[in-house]
Amino acid sequence: MAVYDPILDPINLTTLPEVNDTAAEDLFFMGAPLQAHLRYKCLVPFKGGAFSRNLFQFAPLNGGAYARGVGGFSLIKPVTLGGTVFDPRYYVVMIIEYLEDIEVLNTGNLAVFDLVELDVANAHQTLTAIIALDLNQNGQTTGRTININGWVEAYNDGIMPSYDGNIYTSYGTAARNGNVNKALNGNVYFGGTSTGAGGTLQYPQLNTMYNLGRRGADEIDLIVGNKPIVSFAENRIQTQQRFGQDGASMRDPYWGATGFRFKNAVVLIDDYFPTAVYPYGSSTNGGLGSNLTSTISYTVPTGGAYNGFPAANATLTVGEVLVGFNTTRLMFRISDSAEFGGTPTDFIRVPDGTRVASQLKLACNFECTAPWTGIQGYGWVA
Numbered sequence: 001m002a003v004y005d006p007i008l009d010p011i012n013l014t015t016l017p018e019v020n021d022t023a024a025e026d027l028f029f030m031g032a033p034l035q036a037h038l039r040y041k042c043l044v045p046f047k048g049g050a051f052s053r054n055l056f057q058f059a060p061l062n063g064g065a066y067a068r069g070v071g072g073f074s075l076i077k078p079v080t081l082g083g084t085v086f087d088p089r090y091y092v093v094m095i096i097e098y099l100e101d102i103e104v105l106n107t108g109n110l111a112v113f114d115l116v117e118l119d120v121a122n123a124h125q126t127l128t129a130i131i132a133l134d135l136n137q138n139g140q141t142t143g144r145t146i147n148i149n150g151w152v153e154a155y156n157d158g159i160m161p162s163y164d165g166n167i168y169t170s171y172g173t174a175a176r177n178g179n180v181n182k183a184l185n186g187n188v189y190f191g192g193t194s195t196g197a198g199g200t201l202q203y204p205q206l207n208t209m210y211n212l213g214r215r216g217a218d219e220i221d222l223i224v225g226n227k228p229i230v231s232f233a234e235n236r237i238q239t240q241q242r243f244g245q246d247g248a249s250m251r252d253p254y255w256g257a258t259g260f261r262f263k264n265a266v267v268l269i270d271d272y273f274p275t276a277v278y279p280y281g282s283s284t285n286g287g288l289g290s291n292l293t294s295t296i297s298y299t300v301p302t303g304g305a306y307n308g309f310p311a312a313n314a315t316l317t318v319g320e321v322l323v324g325f326n327t328t329r330l331m332f333r334i335s336d337s338a339e340f341g342g343t344p345t346d347f348i349r350v351p352d353g354t355r356v357a358s359q360l361k362l363a364c365n366f367e368c369t370a371p372w373t374g375i376q377g378y379g380w381v382a
Contacts, residue, residue, distance in 0.1 A: 019112045030271030032132035033255035034224050034325070038332035038366070040254045045336040046363065051087040052333060054172065054369045058082050058183035082180050084172025088335060088363040089139060089148045091130060093123040095344060095358040102356075120344055123360040127342070132272035135366055136321075141166060151323060154368035155186035155376040160309060162188060163274060163321045163378040165296035171371060186371035187212045189307045191322075192379030196298060196314030201232040201322075201380045205308070210263055212307070213324050213375045220324040220374065223267040226275035229320035229380060230267060234260055265324065274321040276381070293318060308379070319381040326373035335363035 046052060058081075062074040097116060106115040131148070139149040149172070156168040158176030169176055176184045189209050192199040213220045225233070237260075249260045252268055259268040274292040298309065298316045305311050335341050340363035347356040368374065 030129070031255075031257065032128055032270055032272050033252065033257060033268040034135060034222070034270050034273075035128060035132050035332075036255045037222055037325075037327055038135075038330065041327050042330040042332045044331045044333050046088055046333045046365075047336055051085050052365075052367065054084045054086075054331075054367060056082055056084070056180075056183060056369070058180040079179070082174055082183065084174050084184070084367070084369075086149060086172055086333070086365045086367050088333065088340075089146060089365050090340070091127060091362045091364070093126045093130075093360040095119050095123050095347075095360065097347065097356050097358075099349075099354040099356060120358075120360075123344065123358075124342075127360055127362060129272065131362075131364070132270070136272065136274055137164065138166065138168065139365075140168070140170070148365050150366055151325070151368070151374065152376065154366075154371050155323065155374045156188055156371075157182070157185035159185075159301045160188040160190075160307065161296055161298060161316070163292075163296075163318055163376060165293060172367070182372075184371055186368075187307065187375035189375055189377035190309045190316065190379045191377050192308075192317055192319065194310050196310050196316045198317035198319040198381030199379055201229065201236055201320075203236045205377070206233055206236065206262065206322075208308075209322070209324055209375050209377050210265065213326060213373055215372065218326060218328070218370075218373055219264040220326050221265050222325040222327055223262060223265045223322065224270045224273060224325065225267075225320065225322040226271065226273040226277070227269050228275055228277045228382065229322045230269045232320070232380060232382070233262070233267060233322065237262065273323075274318075274378075276319055292321075316379060317381065318378050321376065321378045322380070323377070324375045326370070329368055329370040329373045331367040331369065333365045333367060337363065 059078055061080065062076060062078060066073070097119065102116055134147050135150045136152060137147065137150045138144055138153040139147045140153060152162045152164055152166070153168040153171060156162045156171075158167060158169040161167050171184050174180065174184055189205070189212065191201060191205050210220055249258055250266060251257070252259050252266055255268060257268060259266045261267070276292060276294065295315050295317055298314050300311065300313055339345065340361050342360065342362045344358045344360045347358045349356050
């Protein structure tokens with residue numbers, strides 16, 4: 001057999017490749033239904049100012065029964081209003097091109113795909129993935145004060161540890177369990193055993209979590225976890241589906257994927273949620289980082305344990321994480337600035353070469369106006 005230069009063999013010289021021109025298949029990015037719900041239902045523009053403030057009531061006025069004709073009413077006006085404060089957090093994705101590529105090579109009829117269009121689409125997906133991961137983390141501990149304030153701090157009560165091992169004694173710069181009492185307290189649930197080991201998700205646990213985030217007509221409307229825990233939940237309610245159709249499969253109108261209903265909530269899989277199961281819980285997480293530790297330390301708080309936590313100090317197995325949201329109490333703040341609202345800038349040339357750069361920037365934050373309306377649970381294993 002004749003030996004040819006591998007670039008100049010007869011086939012390459014005489015035959016063009018067949019390129020699938022229908023799509024450049026995305027084999028990297030994953031699904032983020034929580035962010036999809038936030039963008040469709042909870043998007044609130046940030047129109048300027050030093051920060052955003054959300055007011056809340058934390059105490060009643062003085063009042064009660066009294067005897068006819070007897071005075072002595074209290075003239076003390078109690079403090080009943082407080083507020084949380086959030087400042088925008090800033091994100092950027094850089095889009096870098098070479099002029100030789102986009103002006104000379106990737107042009108004309110022989111350019112099957114537009115390189116700039118592909119990279120701009122990649123930038124949007126990269127930003128989405130970064131925000132999806134940060135929603136599961138916090139924006140107040142050391143090293144993370146430039147990141148958004150995620151649900152892990154919103155759905156904490158200042159007493160029990162969140163799945164990341166942190167106890168968030170404040171939210172939106174306002175202290176919990178002080179002058180505002182429990183007004184800013186979210187809910188944390190441990191689904192493991194009484195010794196801190198991982199447990200198996202049970203239907204009563206799912207029902208308890210749902211009811212902890214319920215008050216009057218306010219109910220959880222979205223439950224999110226990664227593939228393993230959502231599969232556990234679906235398998236556990238299978239028996240109940242035979243008697244009540246609240247668990248029937250449905251297609252989510254905001255995300256488009258099939259989930260199932262538990263009471264008033266739709267349960268969906270989010271590939272960016274914390275999980276201990278490979279490949280979704282790998283240390284690289286698709287090259288974007290991981291946010292899950294296998295175990296955390298737990299100390300019984302003053303007053304005793306509650307919400308499934310052990311009655312004695314223990315090392316808790318984090319396992320799988322499941323979160324219930326009431327999206328009517330959530331705000332996904334995004335700047336209405338053209339520069340910081342998620343629109344790529346024009347390409348700018350570097351002075352010493354042929355590279356050009358565009359910036360995709362976003363000023364945003366995640367705010368919960370009523371942390372008691374949601375709950376995070378963890379501690380389950382297969």
